[in-house]
Amino acid sequence: MELKDIGEFGFIKRFAHKFDKLIGKEEMGIGDDCALLPLNDTETYVVTTDLLIEDIHFLKTKITPEDLGHKSLAVSLSDIAAMGAYPKFSFLSLGVPKQTSVEYLDAFMNGYQKLSEKYHTPLMGGDTTKSSDKLMINVVVVGQCKKSEVRLRSMAKDGDLICVTGNLGDSAGGLHVLLNNAALTGESESLVKKHHNPEPRIKEGIWLSNQNSVHAMMDISDGISSDLMHILNASQKSANIDVKQLPISSLLQNMAKKYAWNEIELASSGGEDYELLFTVDRKDIDRLHKEYKSRFTDEISVIGEIKQGQAEIKWFENGNEISINKSGFNHFANS
């Protein structure tokens, strides 16, 4: 049996439970955006780690080293945001092909450092070593959060509305542009920028986790068709999603028309949006919507609701149930 037959999550299931007996009170291990490590009576550390590998997660010829440095840190910061935490420290491991120029690495570190400064998150350590041919990047971020404000995937409640920040699918559109070597016009370049320069929703995550009406939360890295399933599995709930409510930028709509892309598929299964996906008590949605809009540059969109039942997503369009082609991204099955 090969790993691609069971996928990342199938593999994790084989060993995760074996560590349960070693995990103490006030600690939480595998299964959410971050692990929880004890800090003090009122606060907890949260820790996430992400591995990015050349030709799997990025194409060195398509992304500048500055953007790559930014993105390497941003994807982990996004996991911190998803817990309702703020970032404190990072650790960076680099496997570097020996022909890599120091100038390339300086530019990479420059992008990494700029984002570190923005979120006041020093690089505290790491490891740099030779790799045979591919650049590989592992980032760990440690964040901090009030215990009472940690938001987990398991916290969704019956009747909650399902919401997202910002727009969905722009990043996947940018990837389409890159992979198809489309001409970089203003529009396509903006999508590529969304793909290469994700902005972690740190402030938004902290504000949302301050709201009692916000229950489950996670970040959107693989697309909602896959990510929402984590909330449903952890909360043992079902979900109805209205594809007409998926927030799709006019930019992506234009490009989708122009190039005959399926915008619903990009928005639901494209991945790498690094927006926040959360569930909220419907009684508070109007206030939440208004206050969020007054504080931030984007909006929150209601895309569906949490239902009782086994973990599954039902997709609707104009009231009719439909099926969505891709059910999330499995690195191992792909290519």
Add this chain to the structure above:
Amino acid sequence: MELKDIGEFGFIKRFAHKFDKLIGKEEMGIGDDCALLPLNDTETYVVTTDLLIEDIHFLKTKITPEDLGHKSLAVSLSDIAAMGAYPKFSFLSLGVPKQTSVEYLDAFMNGYQKLSEKYHTPLMGGDTTKSSDKLMINVVVVGQCKKSEVRLRSMAKDGDLICVTGNLGDSAGGLHVLLNNAALTGESESLVKKHHNPEPRIKEGIWLSNQNSVHAMMDISDGISSDLMHILNASQKSANIDVKQLPISSLLQNMAKKYAWNEIELASSGGEDYELLFTVDRKDIDRLHKEYKSRFTDEISVIGEIKQGQAEIKWFENGNEISINKSGFNHFANS
């Protein structure tokens, strides 16, 4: 300019200082075996990360997956030991070539888990993703330590004796056996086992850090000719080393005779011993030696002394200064 021209430490120097202003009191970043993250009034977290890449750090055909799982965790536990801390949590990122069998990965996780249990250190999270052709493994370990017992590289004092635990060079001997495809007799197999199954000196490190007379401490991963320089640079001291005092096992002596290996070079520059290197007030050495021996299965050996002066190692043999060929291992210059 390529990375191999400046090496890992030359690269780190280019950016490490840029994060200094973001690092707060009670925190310590790049430059020791571990970073320090605040915990409470009396204790601190310590954090280390290590990246292992197929064909750079290990040969998949030479090491069993169980041993690889063990070693991947052991090398980071060794950094925890070097601070005088005990391990608490680990995080594991795996980049896996898609043709890897699930059985191989199960065996890897089995080796990892056994060592986790031995040191009561649960795996709390990680990331698993596809890699194009090489297996890559990044391990992060978080440990905990009384603040008063943290041992840093910068703590060496004039006149301190320089000591190591256990024997030096066995692991490098094991690597010689593997690379030369020597026959696996009892002796050569024992050396290979030292290379593949390092035992982190957790208990020894905790006991040593409890002794006021023990000043600077670190673990030996690249060989003392390289590692001791970190203590000397951090403490702004010089060192005299007596190569006749390097603890070399009778096993390695036998093999060195048999295959005409340079045992002094293996013991001084071989690397991957994962023993502890520390400096100690000479007035306490007899007591320390005796008490260590009564508690542990190995001994400590005095190999030299700390002197005033600029950071350099002077090597002596029978009272005469000699030169040692290799000055530590630079991944990037190699091959």
